[in-house]
Amino acid sequence: MVTNKKRLEECTVLEFKVDTVRLISENKGKEDEQLLAIMRINVQDLPGNIWMETNLRERNFKTQVAQKIKKSLIESPNDNFHLLNRGILISAHYVEVIEKESEKYVRIYLLHKGLHGSVDGGHTLEIIKKYKHQIINKKRVTIEVMTGVEDYFEELADARNTYVKVEDKSKLELEKKFDFIKKAIAHKRYAKDIAYKDNEEGSIDVRDIVAILSMFNISRYPNKQGEQNYPTAAYSRKAMCINWYREDYEKGSNNPYKKMTGLITDILELLDRVQADLPNFYSTSVANGKGQYGRIKGVTPGKGGRKFKRLFADEVAYTEYSTPNGFIYPIVGAFRYLIEEVNGVYRWKADPFEIWKKIGPYLTLILIDAHRGVGNNPNSTGKFISLWGHLYDKVKIAYLDSQE
Structure with a gap:
């Protein structure tokens, strides 16, 4: 799948502020260029409209794992959530880093539901969305955004979701x-x-x-x-x-x-x-x-x-x-x-x-x-x-x- 700027006007665009971000390009400048953006963001800046149709797992918020995620977010005073949690993986049509008033933002372009959106970390994403108004202490989460993975999306999703409790x-x-x-x-x-x-x-x-x-x-x-x-x-x-x-x-x-x-x-x-x-x-x-x-x-x-x-x-x-x-x-x-x-x-x-x-x-x-x-x-x-x-x-x- 070619990663480029075609059809951006058809995309749903998510833009949010990031603490740190690294953008990696493979085959830069070529037709088969792929982008990987790795970032850490304040959980309060996490957008609430990330597509979820791509996430394979059924979410059960009564499990011990889900309860631990919630407890770590709400009760722990330490800014180490991003170290204890493996974060969120998103498939996208395109991703770019921009600056506004000396602060960095990321724009994610989602084109196809079923191919673009949250691939892994659905529990983390939903728990943050549900409880972030109760979070008092600073908490960050790691997000990976991959482009150009449409041709082997099923393999990627399955590989990231192979762990079954x-x-x-x-x-x-x-x-x-x-x-x-x-x-x-x-x-x-x-x-x-x-x-x-x-x-x-x-x-x-x-x-x-x-x-x-x-x-x-x-x-x-x-x-x-x-x-x-x-x-x-x-x-x-x-x-x-x-x-x-x-x-x-x-x-x-x-x-x-x-x-x-x-x-x-x-x-x-x-x-x-x-x-x-x-x-x-x-x-x-x-x-x-x-x-x-x-x-x-x-x-x-x-x-x-x-x-x-x-x-x-x-x-x-x-x-x-x-x-x-x-x-x-x-x-x-x-x-x-x-x-x-x-x-x-x-x-x-x-x-x-x-x-x-x-x-x-x-x-x-x-x-x-x-x-x-x-x-x-x-x-x-x-x-x-x-x-x-x-x-x-x-x-x-x-x-x-x-x-x-």
Whole structure:
């Protein structure tokens, strides 16, 4: 994504005074210039209208962490809040430093909701906004502003939000609440690659498994006429999916994740199949044999013989491209229509692999058209609700046609 001054007139502009600020530029003067502004500001100067749509975490102000942030702000006489708190991260279209009467100010330009705004530090931001009228002593907070991160925003947001408190992830493992997943995949090659606890070795985070399964939760996302909503949270809010998993586990025999136990390996294999087939479907059906999948914005081609491991393949296998989850999840999530519940157990109404084989090229065409329609941004593609709905409808039609 190019960082420049284009379209500034379309932006929401936030301007505030800073105590100190450092502006770092990469590729200065070039088309792919990116800016990083690091600043410390008095909490009283923090603007109250920073966009929050980009922040992945659900905010719970009753937790011990939230209470400690509040206590440090209101009760502590020391000006060390900026040292004890990791601060706020903001994604922006553009950022600049200006001077007014010998004081420094920062201007942040926000253009796209869902891409620009608070990425991390949502609790800190909201608590400051709510309680700053009660703060008597001087308190400062650190703010980072990044520009030009739109193309890999989802990765940035996920990386900054990978910490999930103990009771949300590791405690689930300690309480053996992932055991039925472990049993379901025990015979698969990738079973040993899943990390269920913080700092555990493994190339697959259990959060990703839970997010993928959440796309097939027909209790939360029922396949009912006129009642459709789509599991975009599986792509953009993995911490929320972990919370749902914890809540649903307490439902015992009504736990939708347990109901899909017999389908878990199928679901993961379907995701692997989509990832593996997309390049070929694009080349043969979308580009008529003339286009190169690796030139699509967001797709990373292997270079110098490098290949990418297919995480859920039965045998060790590789692909020549790394496909963004913003492409894969909307397609895989569309196959939720093929799930039904019979006698308290989820099952397929039809073979998902046969339907993918039949309409996969068409779904690929829909995906790429949508990707182009949202400015070739894979993160926007993954959040594009109309795309999720369109793909879901095509799977539904394919199933109904197969029943005639």
